Every structure is written in C-alpha cells, then in structure tokens.
Amino acid sequence: MKRLGNMEVDNHELKIGGLAVSELTKKFGTPLYVIDQKDLTDRIHTFLAQFKSNTFGTHIIYASKAFTNLYMAQLVSKYGLYVDVVSGGELYTALKAGVDPKKIYFHGNNKLPKEIDDAVKAGVGCFVLDNEVEYEWLTETAEREGKKIRVLLRVNPGIEAHTHEYIQTAKNDSKFGVSIFDQQTLPFIKRIIENKHLHFAGLHAHIGSQVFEEASFFKEVDEMIKYAKDVEQTFAIKMDELNLGGGFGVYYTEEDKPFELSQFLKRYIQHIESTVAELDITPNTISIEPGRSLINASGSTLYTIGAVKKTMAGYPYIFVDGGMTDNPRPILYQAKYEAAIANKMDEAATQTYRIAGKCCESGDVLIKEVDLPKAETGDTLVIPSTGAYTYSMSSNYNRIERPAVVFVEDGQAQVAVKRETYEDLIRNDEMIKWKEL
Ligand SMILES: *Cc1c(COP(=O)(O)O)cnc(C)c1O
Secondary structure, three states: OOOOOOEEEEOOEEEEOOEEHHHHHHHHOOOEEEEEHHHHHHHHHHHHHHOOOOOOEEEEEEEHHHOOOHHHHHHHHHOOOEEEEOOHHHHHHHHHOOOOHHHEEEOOOOOOHHHHHHHHHHOOOEEEEOOHHHHHHHHHHHHHHOOOEEEEEEEEOOOOOOOOHHHEOOOOOOOOOEEOOOOOHHHHHHHHHHOOOEEEEEEEOOOEOOEOOHHHHHHHHHHHHHHHHHHHHHHOOOOOEEEOOOOEOOOOOOOOOOOOHHHHHHHHHHHHHHHHHHHOOOOOEEEEOOOHHHHHHHEEEEEEEEEEEEOOOOOEEEEEOOOOOOOOHHHHHOOOOOOEEOOOOOOOOOEEEEEEOOOOOOOOEEEEEEEEOOOOOOOEEEEEOOOOOOHHHOOOHHHOOOOEEEEEEOOEEEEEEOOOOHHHHHOOOOOOOOOOO
C-alpha cells in the first residue's frame, strides 16, 4: 500500500495525521472515513497557487458531489474555492455551510423546477445550462423573481477521454450538454444572448473523470477556445468565462499513473495561455472544477476484520464490517484499491486475500486480490484513496448505518459527520394502519 499524505508508521502501526489508527477506531468505531485535513488543504493551496495566470483570472471550483457535508463545504470555501452543486440537496448543504451563493455554480442535466426556483431565490452566482427545457424553466423563474441570471452553456466538445465508460461525459452521445457539432447549438446560444432575463457568460465543458492523458485536457482547451472564438465572432460578444471542468486522474493502485499535480497545472495554464494568445481571445476568467483530484487522496476507510474464511476454490476471504454500502465504486465501476493491515504495517505480505463486505451480494467485494500479512479477526484493515465518491455514493442497503466521517490533523480528530444510528434508519418510516392489520 502506498502511503499517502500524512501517513506514517510508528511501532508497527499506521498513523494518519499524527493519530494512531487504533486510537481512531477505539474512539470512533468502524467502519470509519478518515480525512487527512493537512493533505487536503495542501492540495487546495497547490490548485490555487499553480492554476493562476497574469493574462486572465482563474476560479478553482470544488465539485462537491465528490464529497460534501457542512464542514467540507465550509472548509473549501474558507480557503477560497468556489463550489459546484448538482442538486437541491448539495445546494442546501453549501448554503447551510455558509458558502457565498455568488460563489456557487449550479450544474446538472435535469435541474428540477423547484431546484431552479430555490437556486434563483438564493442568488446562486452561475447556472450551467444543459438543455432547452431547463432554459425555459430558468427564464420563467428569472422573470418571476425579477432577476438576471448569469449562465454558462454546457457544451460537448466530442473528446473521447480514456476512462471507464460510465464516467466519460463528452462523447457525442453523452447525456450532458449540447454538442459543438450540432447545428442547433449556435441558434441556442443566440437565444440565450438575446434573452433579457439571462446573462450569457460563456461556455462549460467537462470531458470525463479519472482521465490521465494530459493530451485530452489540452485538446479540450484547443477545441473550447476555438469554439469560444467562433461564438464571439458570430455574435460580436466577449466571452466572460470559460469553464473547463475537472476529471484529473488520481492514484488508486499501481496501475494508475497520475500526473504530478503541480507540474500538470503549470503546463495546463501555459497551454491555455499560449492558445488564447494564438487565437487572440481572452476570457476574463478560466475555471476548472476538481473533485476527485482534490479530496480522494486525503480519505481512507478503516474497517474491523471479522471472519477470515477460505473458500474451497480460491483465495481466503477477509470479511470487513462495511462494504458496498460505504464504497460502491468497486461494484459500480470495477474500481481497484490497495489495502494494508493497519496494526501490522511492518510485517511482510505472506498471503493473497480477497476483501469482501457484509452485504448480501456476491459482488460485494472491495478488493479482488491483495497481498497482506496474515490477517486475523479483530485486525484493522485500511483502504486508502477513498476520499471521493465513497461517502457521497454510500447507501443504507441491508439497513447498514452510514459510517462517521472524522477529520484529523496534528494529532487531533474532529467528527464532521456522526455515525448513523438505527433510529436514523427508521426516521422516515411510517407505521401504516390499514384496516386488515
Ligand atoms: C463530476 C464533475 C466534476 C468533477 O469531476 P472529478 O473527476 O471528480 O474531478 C467537475 N465538473 C463537472 C461538471 C462534473 O460533473
């Protein structure tokens, strides 16, 4: 297991943010999401420091769908990031956390009328329009509320990023946005520009997630800037903002070869600067929207090992007290992870294991094959790189309570989200009294 962020080994045991894993599990129980706060804030600083230009302004927008809660939203906005939301619930969380509504971008391919209404009333700073139905709803709401709404149009530049099919987003048949190759797109932009309730601020694209090819991002820049130039010339307007999305790939296992973030961001900015210079177009702001690349490496999940069971025909299974409920990525995307036994960090791996969860699904396997020291009941298993799309995608399948989330730094731990209780599980259930019962 590669040690990430502020992980160290002391007396055979893993420490995260200066805290021994055994202290964390004793105090907070398992399964447990642990966020290495210093690692996170360091990365926020890297984004802010490197994605910066003398030619145009930049916004770093945190894609909160990767991982959000009141504290996380508060933390990223305190450090100067903007916040992406894709639903009324994410919007509510950001607003309750005190995020400035002007610094919120509202995304999504099917924003509901009520969500649009809430967002307009809250004064959300930017809507990323996906389609014409939404355009009509937003216009009606803006008119009713007497507001002029700043919008970006989500366009699809037709770039095929090499990633899992479910997380590719800019292919020509993607559900997101409108294609730059579609004849209807320029007329649509014209309608937005001429609409007196909307302010057409520019374009947005997001080519996919967990993308490792720098070339894909550079190609996106080329296509988007060319298209922006086209739009500027066709309608004699000036583009205020170009938003290039997120999707920067991260490390899960040795199969992943992510770029070194700080170097990549520097080259990315240079590529954008030379392209805008070449085409003589300078938007006031160029934005990016990291989700996974900001939070993933800061998160780890701790589990207690229950039974270790050898099947007749395969690896011994390690059963843990969580599974697809706290991390559905393996079952959803065949995602791979590394692991270690947190209380046996100095022992050599002697055995290949399969890590399975406790859900009633044969597919509830967190890791298919991992080499570990001899595992015993009561050991603590740590799976790192679980900051993004785990807690945010978690479920209560089998009526399993969602784990707690704790942030750790300098030997201190703070609960950001409490562990759910059985009471929480039945909170919305109603005992209906039909006459037969
Ligand atoms: C999901 C998403 C992101 C973030 O993607 P990551 O892979 O987590 O960086 C950014 N922008 C949009 C529009 C998204 O849908």
